[in-house]
Amino acid sequence: MESVVTLIAAPGGGLDAGIVAEAAARLKALGAETGRADWLADDLACDLAFDGLSPDQADAAVRQACDGLTIDIISQPVAGRRKRLLIADMDSTIVTTETLTDIARIAGKEQVIAEITDRAMRGELDFAGALRERVAMLEGLSECALADAYGEVELSPGADILVRTMNAAGAVTALVSGGFTYYTSRIAERLGFHVNMANRFDIADGCLTGRVAEPILGRSAKYDALVKLAAENGLALADAAAVGDGANDLEMIQAAGLGCAYRGKPILRDAARAKLDHADLTGLLFAQGFRADEFVTD
Numbered sequence: 001m002e003s004v005v006t007l008i009a010a011p012g013g014g015l016d017a018g019i020v021a022e023a024a025a026r027l028k029a030l031g032a033e034t035g036r037a038d039w040l041a042d043d044l045a046c047d048l049a050f051d052g053l054s055p056d057q058a059d060a061a062v063r064q065a066c067d068g069l070t071i072d073i074i075s076q077p078v079a080g081r082r083k084r085l086l087i088a089d090m091d092s093t094i095v096t097t098e099t100l101t102d103i104a105r106i107a108g109k110e111q112v113i114a115e116i117t118d119r120a121m122r123g124e125l126d127f128a129g130a131l132r133e134r135v136a137m138l139e140g141l142s143e144c145a146l147a148d149a150y151g152e153v154e155l156s157p158g159a160d161i162l163v164r165t166m167n168a169a170g171a172v173t174a175l176v177s178g179g180f181t182y183y184t185s186r187i188a189e190r191l192g193f194h195v196n197m198a199n200r201f202d203i204a205d206g207c208l209t210g211r212v213a214e215p216i217l218g219r220s221a222k223y224d225a226l227v228k229l230a231a232e233n234g235l236a237l238a239d240a241a242a243v244g245d246g247a248n249d250l251e252m253i254q255a256a257g258l259g260c261a262y263r264g265k266p267i268l269r270d271a272a273r274a275k276l277d278h279a280d281l282t283g284l285l286f287a288q289g290f291r292a293d294e295f296v297t298d
Contacts, residue, residue: 001035001049004078005058008286010070010278011157013043019066020046026061027053041292045283049078059273070278074287076258082288083258085235086166087226089244090177090184090198092121093262094159094191094281099183100134102149107141123247123267127178128218131199132211139210143203146182153183155191156262158281163191164296165285166241172233176225178217178248197225223251243276243284244268260284 007023009015017037024034027050035049050058059075066073091098098121104113113134120130163173174195175188181198188196200213222244230237242249242256247267253259254271261272262281269275276283285295 001033001051002078003051003053003055003058003075004047004049004081004289005055005062005073005075006040006045006047006287006289007062007066008045008072008074008276008279008283009043011280014069015043015046015071019069019071020048023062023065024048026065027058030057030061032058040286040290044292045279045286047289055273072276072279072283074260074274074283076274076287080238080257082169082290083166083239083241084171085226085230085233085240086163086171086173087176087222087229087240087242087252087256088163088174088193089222089246089249090175090187091179092245093243094156094175094187095183096154096156099149099153099179102152103138103141103145104134106145106148107138109137113137121246121248122265123250127248128216131178131216135201135208135212136210138208141208143206143208146201150183150186153187155187156281158279158283160191161295161297162281162284163193165290165294167192167194168296169290169294172229174225174229176217176222176252178221195229197221219248220251222249223255226252226255241284241288243281258284258287260287 020037032050032052038047055075062073098117101114104110119125173193175184175193177184177198184196184198202209202211202213238257240256241258242252243260243262245264260274261268262276
């Protein structure tokens with residue numbers, strides 16, 4: 001069959017045969033032919049192959065079947081489903097927080113910087129201007145504060161498994177952030193990303209100067225990185241998976257073959273075909289047809 005819809009439950013499970021059967025019935029009611037349910041992980045993720053509907057039609061039908069349930073739905077063609085390039089945002093995607101806000105907490109300026117960050121991620125502010133404004137508020141902060149903030153960083157559930165499994169499958173993995181290389185370099189080494197790209201703090205005499213080193217990786221930087229990395233590795237954009245949460249991820253998400261909004265802000269969630277609102281980041285593996293027993297967990 002040419003297309004597949006994947007049902008992915010929140011961590012802990014909750015997906016059962018009855019839900020999958022109802023999803024199949026919804027597809028058949030619209031004239032689709034469906035295959036047998038293919039469980040990628042018991043109680044957690046299941047594929048339904050189908051013909052006779054577009055992925056968008058199938059997506060809408062299965063969402064109706066799962067209305068009110070903590071289950072994500074991703075519908076797509078079968079061909080080229082498993083990707084060979086992963087580009088991931090860092091803040092509020094691979095890690096649970098915004099690292100610049102974590103630094104601001106140490107500086108006693110969390111609220112004002114968090115508010116600007118939130119507006120920028122919703123697409124209400126120019127990204128580069130908002131970044132300069134926030135970093136200017138940190139002028140004079142000791143470089144040691146960056147290490148203190150890093151010590152509190154937590155990985156999003158499934159982030160390590162996502163990166164290690166795609167690496168093991170031969171994919172190129174890149175961490176591309178509108179944040180800072182102080183963090184992307186450390187997170188990339190920790191998880192095994194092949195590439196990391198981000199902005200750089202200007203530091204003098206052990207303190208932040210309040211400036212961002214030029215050039216700034218702005219709103220289009222992640223899309224540019226996607227195009228560059230695909231070309232360097234002889235891949236099409238359709239061969240890439242991309243995941244992020246904010247407005248500066250929008251162009252990247254729309255261009256990638258599998259572009260996913262993870263706990264996405266409205267501007268991104270409304271534009272992304274794939275959404276993980278409930279599942280953890282291993283949902284991006286299930287979306288590519290990986291089975292739980294293929295996951296690299298250490």
